[in-house]
Amino acid sequence: KVTYEELLRENLQLKSEIKNSYNIFNYAPNACLIIRNNKIILINKVCLNLFKVKKEQDILYRGIFELFNITTQKEVKNILAKLEKNHENIEKIEGQIICLDGEIVEVEVLASSFIENGELSINICLTDIRKTKELYIEKEKYKNLLKNAPFGFAHHKIILDDSGKPIDYAFLEINDAFELLTNLKKVDIIDRRVTEAIPKIKEGSFDWIGFYGEVSLNLSDKEFEQYSEPLKRWYKVKVYSTEKYYFSTLFI
Numbered sequence: 001k002v003t004y005e006e007l008l009r010e011n012l013q014l015k016s017e018i019k020n021s022y023n024i025f026n027y028a029p030n031a032c033l034i035i036r037n038n039k040i041i042l043i044n045k046v047c048l049n050l051f052k053v054k055k056e057q058d059i060l061y062r063g064i065f066e067l068f069n070i071t072t073q074k075e076v077k078n079i080l081a082k083l084e085k086n087h088e089n090i091e092k093i094e095g096q097i098i099c100l101d102g103e104i105v106e107v108e109v110l111a112s113s114f115i116e117n118g119e120l121s122i123n124i125c126l127t128d129i130r131k132t133k134e135l136y137i138e139k140e141k142y143k144n145l146l147k148n149a150p151f152g153f154a155h156h157k158i159i160l161d162d163s164g165k166p167i168d169y170a171f172l173e174i175n176d177a178f179e180l181l182t183n184l185k186k187v188d189i190i191d192r193r194v195t196e197a198i199p200k201i202k203e204g205s206f207d208w209i210g211f212y213g214e215v216s217l218n219l220s221d222k223e224f225e226q227y228s229e230p231l232k233r234w235y236k237v238k239v240y241s242t243e244k245y246y247f248s249t250l251f252i
Contacts, residue, residue, distance in 0.1 A: 031126040069096045083113040152178035152251030158216040166213025204229035216247040
């Protein structure tokens with residue numbers, strides 16, 4: 001027989017779980033909405049900022065499709081239909097929402113469904129991806145610039161022994177000009193150690209590994225001219241590090 005005290009404990013535990021769930025939802029870093037029968041029944045605080053509204057009433061009980069542009073509306077309808085058939089799925093698309101002031105914002109839409117009190121509810125999380133796309137575009141511009149630059153570029157990671165002394169470095173990225181200037185091919189050296197790509201690197205009079213290691217460990221930059229005995233050529237090199245254990249070189 002269940003005692004009153006046991007029922008009370010269960011009730012308090014349930015209230016605590018509900019409160020914790022609400023706090024997780026309300027303070028989530030993404031804009032979250034819960035919809036039922038295609039109507040918005042609950043939103044979190046981030047939603048207000050994303051849609052540029054001051055009151056929950058400006059969004060609550062509106063149709064979910066009103067928040068998206070026409071193209072995205074069709075995609076949202078498709079994922080909601082899928083979730084109605086399979087409650088275990090998580091659906092993701094990219095689309096555009098319409099803010100209260102008319103601004104169009106690109107977002108990632110992540111949706112999942114659950115049953116509550118016998119009714120199907122759907123949780124939708126919206127993430128503003130404008131900055132992510134801007135960073136991606138800038139990164140692509142940067143990569144294209146380096147790829148077609150007239151100077152040799154290479155990015156590396158220094159490798160240390162147990163005592164913290166630089167003993168090697170690995171090639172992470174090079175451009176076309178670096179291949180021409182060094183006669184080292186990308187397919188042969190990426191993700192390989194310099195002692196493998198240039199076996200005689202330690203036999204010369206100049207300590208390339210030690211020099212680059214000092215730069216990468218101190219986040220510094222240096223410029224120098226040096227003859228590479230294994231490659232049989234003089235180089236003017238600019239080396240710099242903006243992240244510990246990593247360094248980049250520009251060869252002329």
